[in-house]
Amino acid sequence: xxxxxxxxxxxxxxxxxxxxxxxxxxxxxxxxxxxxxxxxxxxxxxxxxxxxxxxxxxxxxxxxxxxxxxxxxxxxxxxxxxxxxxxxxxxxxxxxxxxxxxxxxxxxxxxxxxxxxxxxxxxxxxxxxxxxxxxxxxxxxxxxxxxxxxxxxxxxxxxxxxxxxxxxxxxxxxxxxxxxxxxxxxxxxxxxxxxxxxxxxxxxxxxxxxxxxxxxxxxxxxxxxxxxxxxxxxxxxxxxxxxxxxxxxxxxxxxxxxxxxxxxxxxxxxxxxxxxxxxxxxxxxxxxxxxxxxxxxxxxxxxxxxxxxxxxxxxxxxxxxxxxxxxxxxxxxxxxxxxxxxxxxxx
Amino acid sequence: xxxxxxxxxxxxxxxxxxxxxxxxxxxxxxxxxxxxxxxxxxxxxxxxxxxxxxxxxxxxxxxxxxxxxxxxxxxxxxxxxxxxxxxxxxxxxxxxxxxxxxxxxxxxxxxxxxxxxxxxxxxxxxxxxxxxxxxxxxxxxxxxxxxxxxxxxxxxxxxxxxxxxxxxxxxxxxxxxxxxxxxxxxxxxxxxxxxxxxxxxxxxxxxxxxxxxxxxxxxxxxxxxxxxxxxxxxxxxxxxxxxxxxxxxxxxxxxxxxxxxxxxxxxxxxxxxxxxxxxxxxxxxxxxxxxxxxxxxxxxxxxxxxxxxxxxxxxxxxxxxxxxxxxxxxxxxxxxxxxxxxxxxxx
DNA sequence: GTGAAAGCGCTAACAT
DNA sequence: ATGTTAGCGCTTTCAC
Numbered sequence: 001x002x003x004x005x006x007x008x009x010x011x012x013x014x015x016x017x018x019x020x021x022x023x024x025x026x027x028x029x030x031x032x033x034x035x036x037x038x039x040x041x042x043x044x045x046x047x048x049x050x051x052x053x054x055x056x057x058x059x060x061x062x063x064x065x066x067x068x069x070x071x072x073x074x075x076x077x078x079x080x081x082x083x084x085x086x087x088x089x090x091x092x093x094x095x096x097x098x099x100x101x102x103x104x105x106x107x108x109x110x111x112x113x114x115x116x117x118x119x120x121x122x123x124x125x126x127x128x129x130x131x132x133x134x135x136x137x138x139x140x141x142x143x144x145x146x147x148x149x150x151x152x153x154x155x156x157x158x159x160x161x162x163x164x165x166x167x168x169x170x171x172x173x174x175x176x177x178x179x180x181x182x183x184x185x186x187x188x189x190x191x192x193x194x195x196x197x198x199x200x201x202x203x204x205x206x207x208x209x210x211x212x213x214x215x216x217x218x219x220x221x222x223x224x225x226x227x228x229x230x231x232x233x234x235x236x237x238x239x240x241x242x243x244x245x246x247x248x249x250x251x252x253x254x255x256x257x258x259x260x261x262x263x264x265x266x267x268x269x270x271x272x273x274x275x276x277x278x279x280x281x282x283x284x285x286x287x288x289x290x291x292x293x294x295x296x297x298x299x300x301x302x303x304x305x306x307x308x309x310x311x312x313x314x315x316x317x318x319x320x321x322x323x324x325x326x327x328x329x330x331x332x333x334x335x336x337x338x339x340x341x342x343x344x345x346x347x
Numbered sequence: 348x349x350x351x352x353x354x355x356x357x358x359x360x361x362x363x364x365x366x367x368x369x370x371x372x373x374x375x376x377x378x379x380x381x382x383x384x385x386x387x388x389x390x391x392x393x394x395x396x397x398x399x400x401x402x403x404x405x406x407x408x409x410x411x412x413x414x415x416x417x418x419x420x421x422x423x424x425x426x427x428x429x430x431x432x433x434x435x436x437x438x439x440x441x442x443x444x445x446x447x448x449x450x451x452x453x454x455x456x457x458x459x460x461x462x463x464x465x466x467x468x469x470x471x472x473x474x475x476x477x478x479x480x481x482x483x484x485x486x487x488x489x490x491x492x493x494x495x496x497x498x499x500x501x502x503x504x505x506x507x508x509x510x511x512x513x514x515x516x517x518x519x520x521x522x523x524x525x526x527x528x529x530x531x532x533x534x535x536x537x538x539x540x541x542x543x544x545x546x547x548x549x550x551x552x553x554x555x556x557x558x559x560x561x562x563x564x565x566x567x568x569x570x571x572x573x574x575x576x577x578x579x580x581x582x583x584x585x586x587x588x589x590x591x592x593x594x595x596x597x598x599x600x601x602x603x604x605x606x607x608x609x610x611x612x613x614x615x616x617x618x619x620x621x622x623x624x625x626x627x628x629x630x631x632x633x634x635x636x637x638x639x640x641x642x643x644x645x646x647x648x649x650x651x652x653x654x655x656x657x658x659x660x661x662x663x664x665x666x667x668x669x670x671x672x673x674x675x676x677x678x679x680x681x682x683x684x685x686x687x688x689x690x691x692x693x694x
Numbered sequence: 695g696t697g698a699a700a701g702c703g704c705t706a707a708c709a710t
Numbered sequence: 711a712t713g714t715t716a717g718c719g720c721t722t723t724c725a726c
Contacts, residue, residue, distance in 0.1 A: 002467070004719055015697045020721055028695055047465030051407070052719035054398035056702050062446070075432045076631060081422040084447075088422075092449035097468070099409070099446055100431075102439035118394030120349070121444070229631060258635045265637055284423060284576060288605045290612055290637055351703055362713045367705055375711055399703035403718050 003044045012040040023048060054120070063091055063311060064122035066101045066113060066136070068129050077228055077255055078283045079300055083128060083150060086304020094312045096123070110135055117145045124315045126307050130154065131195045137161065146314045148307045151197055162314060164307040164325040166298045168198050171329045172205025172250070175278050175296060178331065179248045180213050183340035184276060186221070188246035190235040190260065192253060193226040199252065202280070206250060221246055225256070232259025240267060247340055251279040254286040257293055261336075272338035282332050291335035298329050350391045359387040370395060401467070410438055410658060411469035413448045413460060413483070415476050424575055424602055425630045426647055430475060430497060433651020441659045443470070457482055464492050471662045473654050477501065478542045484508065493661045495654045498544055509661060511654040511672040513645045515545050515627075518676045519552025519597070522625050522643060525678065526595045527560050530687030531623060533568070535593035537582040537607065539600060540573040546599065549627070553597060568593055572603070579606025587614060594687055595623040601633040604640055608683075619685035629679050638682035645676045 009016040014037060021029050022037040040046075054060050065087060067080060075081070091098050099122055103109040113136050116122045124146035127136060132154050140147045141160060149163035179187050189206050191199045203222065210217055223238050225231025232251065236259075239246055251257040257279035264271055271277050271291055279286070282297035306325050314320055356363040361384060368376050369384040387393075401407045412434060414427060422428070438445050446469050450456040460483050463469045471493035474483060479501050487494045488507060496510040526534050536553050538546045550569065557564055570585050572578025579598065583606075586593055598604040604626035611618055618624050618638055626633070629644035653672050661667055 002465075002719095005721095006719080016720080017698080017722075018696060021696085024721085026695095030695060033695080045465075047462070049402070049719050050466035050468050051398050051401035052702090053721080055396070055402050055704090055719080056721050058702080060398070065447075075428040075435075078425070078428075081425075081428045085422045088447070088449045089451065092451065092455070096449075097446055098449055099444055100412075100435070102435045102443075102445055104436065104439065108439070115394075118349075118392075119397035121397050229635065255632075258632065262635045262637070285602075285605065285632065288576065288609045290609070349703090352705095353703080363703090364705075364714080365712055368712085371705085377711060380711080396703050399718090400705080401718095402703080402720090403705050405718080 002049070003046045004049070005046070008037065008040050008044055008046050011044060012037045058120065060121060060123055061095060062097045062099050062122040063087075063308070064099050064101065064113070064116045064125040066109060066125060066127050068109070068127070068131065077253065078285070079253070079281060080128065082283070082300040083304035083307075086301040086306075087126060087308045088304075090305045090308035090312070094308070096312065106135075110139070113139065117143055124148075124311045126150065126311055130197055132197065132200070133195070146311060146318070148311045148314065150303050150307045152201075154197060160322045162310050162322045162324070164303050164310060164327065166303070166327050166329050168201035168298075169205040169208070171280065171296050171298065172202040173209045174205075174329075174331060175250055175280075176206050176209035177213075179250070179276060179278065179337065180209065180215075182248070182276065182337060184246075184248035185215050186218070186244060186246040186248070188235075188239045188249045189222045190232065190239070190249060190251045190256065191222065191224040192228075192231075192256070194224045199224065202250075202252060228253060228255045229259040232256035233263040236260050236263040236267070240264075240269070246275070248276040248278070248337070251277060254279045254281045254283040254293055254295055257295070257336075258285065258289055261289055261293075272336050276337040276340075278337055286332075287334060289336075294334045294337045295332050296329050297332050299327050302327050349396065350393045351396070352393070355384065355387050355391055355393050358391060359384045405467065407468060407470055408442060409444045409446050409469040410434075410655070411446050411448065411460070411463045411472040413456060413472060413474050415456070415474070415478065424600065425632070426600070426628060427475065429630070429647040430651035430654075433648040433653075434473060434655045435651075437652045437655035437659070441655070443659065453482075457486070460486065464490055471495075471658045473497065473658055477544055479544065479547070480542070493658060493665070495658045495661065497650050497654045499548075501544060507669045509657050509669045509671070511650050511657060511674065513650070513674055513676050515548035515645075516552040516555070518627065518643050518645065519549040520556045521552075521676075521678060522597055522627075523553050523556030524560075526597070526623060526625065526684065527556065527562070529595070529623065529684060531593075531595035532562050533565070533591060533593040533595070535582075535586045535596045536569045537579065537586070537596060537598045537603065538569065538571040539575075539578075539603070541571045546571065549597075549599060575600060575602045576606040579603035580610040583607050583610040583614070587611075587616070593622070595625070595684070598624060598626040601626045601628045601630040601640060601642055604642070604683075605632065605636055608636055608638075608640075619683050623684040623687075625684055633679075634681060636683075641681045641684045642679050643676050644679050646674050649674050 005016050005019045009019045019037055022034050101109055101112050103112045127149045129151040152163050152165045153161045220242055223235050225235050251260050269275055279295045282295045286293040286295050352363050352366045356366045366384055369381050448456055448459050450459045474496045476498040499510050499512040500508045567589055570582050572582050598607050626642045629642045633640040633642045
């Protein structure tokens with residue numbers, strides 16, 4: 001059936017070990033033999049058996065990519081395809097294949113990770129965003145298995161974790177300060193799922209900015225929704241029915257912001273005239289909404305690339321020390337925010 | 348380092364083969380031994396070595412997923428994450444892992460496919476959408492390697508290809524007829540990349556409908572763009588600057604339609620009052636645009652699921668004959684289409 | 695510079 | 711019902 005190293009050897013009149021050395025391009029094989037062997041490999045259509053190599057080398061040249069929570073849900077958000085793009089390009093150039101997690105529940109996924117690790121399916125793992133009380137990270141640490149995290153660990157103090165993240169606290173602070181500068185004080189905060197670390201960080205940045213501006217926190221102004229699209233819509237209902245509704249909204253994610261815009265539109269509240277909206281991620285679609293969204297570009301693609309680079313490095317240099325890579329963010333001003341009216345010159 | 352089958356055997360006082368049989372849950376092992384062996388496996392933290400198994404079994408329990416063209420570009424479109432979701436769930440329940448292609452150029456990808464096949468990296472392959480003159484399919488056929496195609500083969504007559512598709516001709520016809528019913532005759536067609544089979548089918552359906560309605564084709568009304576977002580925008584410029592611009596637009600994809608809406612908005616052309624827009628896919632976002640898009644739901648998620656089911660079946664029953672699975676489509680009427688004014692009762 | 699042989703961890707005859 | 715043994719296809723000492 002499949003052509004093996006022995007047949008190549010026989011055909012080329014050398015020993016199997018020689019063929020193996022040719023594959024590895026060993027320096028102690030005469031270029032003449034190399035040429036001859038390569039020729040027969042070509043002629044016979046030889047391809048090394050991946051599993052046999054893996055078995056003896058204890059390597060797979062595969063990277064595991066763990067999509068958190070339900071990939072079911074995750075894939076609804078352009079964040080994941082976008083990191084995947086970044087991962088993909090770097091994995092390709094580094095010569096690694098990608099194995100995707102398929103589990104839907106946290107438990108399934110944890111089992112998959114164990115599988116990948118224990119059964120030598122992958123050489124390293126990329127964890128896409130972490131949640132509070134995650135059990136995967138401690139496990140990987142204990143196993144001393146190479147991995148990188150996109151996002152940050154629950155407890156920053158935890159040593160030996162290489163992660164690639166944005167400074168989400170600062171980004172949220174920036175966004176809040178921007179709205180404050182525009183004269184808004186009643187600023188609503190629509191966060192993503194509460195267990196997500198990014199949500200925690202966003203909330204922290206938001207609070208810091210308000211605190212620095214000496215604006216008292218209004219608990220009613222902070223709401224959290226897991227569902228991206230419906231979440232945005234429900235959040236608007238919740239916030240806009242307050243006695244004193246906010247004049248500006250910080251939204252966890254562009255997609256969620258689209259839901260927000262939609263609901264606002266239905267309520268005949270116009271953006272940015274009646275209310276300002278700002279969000280995070282700068283997903284491709286954010287410039288296509290009406291109005292185009294003011295948002296924070298977090299360079300998702302780069303997160304994926306940097307994570308992959310770091311992982312490959314870690315695999316190839318096991319003793320390398322853990323790194324923290326912070327990808328910068330950037331405020332993209334478009335048309336969804338406006339100075340609060342009573343501050344406008346016309347007043 | 349890792350604990351092997353021998354150690355479990357020794358520890359449990361049995362032969363390695365017995366342990367192997369316990370793993371396979373062979374019926375000819377006493378339940379007493381099974382229990383004992385399982386216990387020691389647990390105690391020692393044994394996990395079977397994936398590569399060793401693969402080597403002897405010639406299976407990998409992995410499915411290759413080939414993202415066409417540049418995954419770079421592909422991932423910008425929600426279509427791929429969405430099929431992936433479908434694939435993911437079914438792969439998980441069937442006990443298969445997923446290996447993603449990472450190549451960016453057609454050539455890279457073709458090499459990856461060859462790798463996957465020749466080096467026994469995967470048991471089967473899912474091809475996500477096909478192009479004209481694709482070289483992968485002939486190769487896979489020649490190798491007699493299990494694969495399914497999402498989309499349809501270039502030449503339907505080609506035998507032995509299992510594929511999962513929509514009836515895109517019919518869908519495009521439906522859409523055109525719907526617009527005709529609304530009184531539109533000047534109907535623009537904004538297609539995706541011309542080499543994509545889906546584009547060819549869409550164009551065919553569009554032409555059929557016009558033909559049946561005895562409306563002469565206006566060549567200027569058909570334009571093709573590869574880029575999803577900018578493509579939509581450019582297409583609008585091209586079509587709207589015609590002497591007699593269309594009163595309705597058929598757009599290859601929801602995302603592209605968002606680009607179309609955006610540009611129309613900039614031109615102060617209002618949808619659906621001034622022009623009707625209809626598209627394909629019913630991606631989650633399509634109901635969030637303003638106005639919400641009338642579109643054809645092609646059940647992308649189901650395409651992924653069905654494809655995976657078919658592939659798994661094919662792997663497990665190699666001699667099964669090729670199937671064609673057509674996933675039904677459905678017109679989702681929202682607010683982007685309207686009766687042409689001169690037909691309205693007020694006229 | 696090249697060959698012979700052992701072994702990676704597992705499974706599947708073939709014994710018993 | 712369980713043990714023995716021979717490989718799967720490759721790499722890698724160790725000889726020469």
